[in-house]
Amino acid sequence: MRIRLGCRFDLNLPQPTPMIALLNVHFSRASDLEYPDHLVTTPPVPLTAYRDGFGNWCTRFVAPQGAFSIGTQAVIRDDGLPDVQPPLSLGQAPVQFLPDETMPFLLGSRYCDTDILSNEAWRLFEHTPPGAARVQAICDFVHNHITFDYMQARSTRSASEAYREGVGVCRDYTHLAIAFCRCMNIPARYCTGYLGDIGMAPPYPPGDFAAFMEVWLDGAWYVYDPRNNMPRIGRVLMARGRDAADVPMLQSFGQNELAGFEVWTDEES
Numbered sequence: 001m002r003i004r005l006g007c008r009f010d011l012n013l014p015q016p017t018p019m020i021a022l023l024n025v026h027f028s029r030a031s032d033l034e035y036p037d038h039l040v041t042t043p044p045v046p047l048t049a050y051r052d053g054f055g056n057w058c059t060r061f062v063a064p065q066g067a068f069s070i071g072t073q074a075v076i077r078d079d080g081l082p083d084v085q086p087p088l089s090l091g092q093a094p095v096q097f098l099p100d101e102t103m104p105f106l107l108g109s110r111y112c113d114t115d116i117l118s119n120e121a122w123r124l125f126e127h128t129p130p131g132a133a134r135v136q137a138i139c140d141f142v143h144n145h146i147t148f149d150y151m152q153a154r155s156t157r158s159a160s161e162a163y164r165e166g167v168g169v170c171r172d173y174t175h176l177a178i179a180f181c182r183c184m185n186i187p188a189r190y191c192t193g194y195l196g197d198i199g200m201a202p203p204y205p206p207g208d209f210a211a212f213m214e215v216w217l218d219g220a221w222y223v224y225d226p227r228n229n230m231p232r233i234g235r236v237l238m239a240r241g242r243d244a245a246d247v248p249m250l251q252s253f254g255q256n257e258l259a260g261f262e263v264w265t266d267e268e269s
């Protein structure tokens with residue numbers, strides 16, 4: 001399968017503003033790109049790049065005063081198969097046997113406030129089988145507990161607030177599921193990327209980025225999507241971190257107004 005993907009942000013800025021963009025396809029999928037997904041800005045500005053502590057490709061620039069846009073597009077090859085789901089019988093490793101690199105994803109973070117949710121997580125999931133069955137139980141609960149509503153989106157909402165309010169968008173589903181997993185000693189990391197409607201029945205909502213998670217179970221990371229709660233086709237990873245604070249699409253160091261936003265993920269013939 002070939003998927004044409006891309007995005008564009010249109011901004012209005014009252015003054016020159018430093019920014020960081022995480023808009024490129026993750027390096028683990030770079031070999032699947034038919035050509036590089038270079039960032040393009042209007043007007044053109046100098047771009048520099050670096051890798052952050054999670055391995056994400058970050059681009060730095062200073063957006064000029066006035067109207068400014070940044071975006072990218074590419075075609076990526078995909079196997080066309082749904083997300084790999086582990087068998088429910090797959091277990092989880094005891095904490096003392098977890099690899100060192102998984103430990104940051106076992107601790108609380110800015111939006112995944114495990115200290116507040118720990119007692120509730122154990123009340124809800126203590127009697128579920130450890131491992132994949134427990135993760136699926138968490139996803140089922142979160143999927144049914146939160147009502148999706150774009151109009152209720154709030155960038156400061158934590159996992160415990162999403163649990164209490166019962167409303168949110170995909171990042172809120174993901175934060176809550178990650179927090180519950182960590183409370184149950186299952187490493188979980190936040191992911192952002194492209195997810196179109198390939199294989200889904202119409203009508204299709206407007207294009208957007210997707211938040212989902214990867215959990216460590218018995219030697220490997222597996223994708224889970226508590227918002228959709230089903231394997232999907234054509235998921236393309238962009239960045240990973242502890243939570244949304246680590247992987248903003250655009251990090252602005254100054255005031256700006258979002259004048260327009262577009263994301264596309266379309267299957268090519």
